[in-house]
Amino acid sequence: MSVNKEIKRITTHTLQEMKNRGERIAMLTAYDYSMAAIVDNAGMDCILVGDSASNVMAGHETTLPITLDQMIYHASSVVRAASRALVIVDLPFGTYQGNSKEALASAVRIMKESGAHAIKLEGGIEIAESVSRILTAGIPVMGHLGLTPQSIYKFGTYTVRAKEEAEAAKLKADALKLQELGCFGVVLEKIPAKLAKEVTESLAIPTIGIGAGQHCDGQVLVIHDMLGINKGFKPRFLRQYSNLFDVMNGAIENYVGDVKAKSFPSEKEEY
Ligand code: KIV
Secondary structure, eight states, rough: OOOOOSSSSSHHHHHHHHHHHHHHEOOOOOOSSHHHHHHHHTSSSEEEEEEHHHTTTOOOSSSTTTHHHHHHHHHHHHHHOOSSSEEEEOOTTSSSSSHHHHHHHHHHHHHHHHHOSSOOOOSSGGGGGHHHHHHTTTTOOOEEEEEEEEEHHHHHHHSSSSSSSHHHHHHHHHHEEEEEEEETTEEEESOOOOHHHHHHHHHHEEEEEEEEEETEEEEEOOHHHHHOSSSOOTTTOOOOOHHHHHHHHHHHHHHHHHHHHHSSOOOOGOO
16 A cells, blocks of 8 residues: 655544554654654654663663663654654653653653653553543553563563453453543554454554554554564564665675775775
8 A cells, every 4th residue: 555655744633544444554663863764754654762772772681771861862863853753652661650740740751852742651550540640731642552561570471462361351451441541542562363353343542563463453563673683583473574684784794894905995985
């Protein structure tokens, strides 16, 4: 399907209209100006400044160490590049779970200091008060259910969530709660496709899947994974659209070779 790049700015209302007419929503992460400019130019609907920046930008094992200041830095770089996409920013671990006042203060900082358009946070009924308070300030909120990486030490592994009935039932209730509170969408991460289909059909608001099958209203991937920059990371749900690790490595090896061989710079490349 061709992308309408003429749309001025995607809003949360545009996303709702897309769900209503059955048009899939494309979302990808970005964390810096140059990458976000390419993503935006390609016709992306939403750019997620994910706390996966902690992994792919900073090299941490989990998303837990990234700070609010660091997320604001990444988000403001992305916002400067995005002229079409809706920019959604993750509230990092420890900045919203304590109480709803703290959650609102964190969300306000992101909106004020980065110029982003919406925030995302992980969890369901247990963070309802925080979600409500952020929404009352007029800040659009996206939920995130299923595998929620900020709780990795509770789960213990990154395997598929909600395979058992009790967890699936809680996830369905959480999704309805997030919708009732006023979230404009919800990310469903690494859950069975059948469950994601049921949730998607039960909600009026869009679901965005990652490892949640083909029935979600949209899809999101981490850009480093889909471009093949993370060489060893190949989970079943990931479609790798390029092999940038090898492409970049080859170019850089050529540069090193040229410098060593004294063939760069040539006379044509000097003043
Ligand atoms: O941080 C992130 O990149 C995310 C996506 C995996 C949904 O939350």
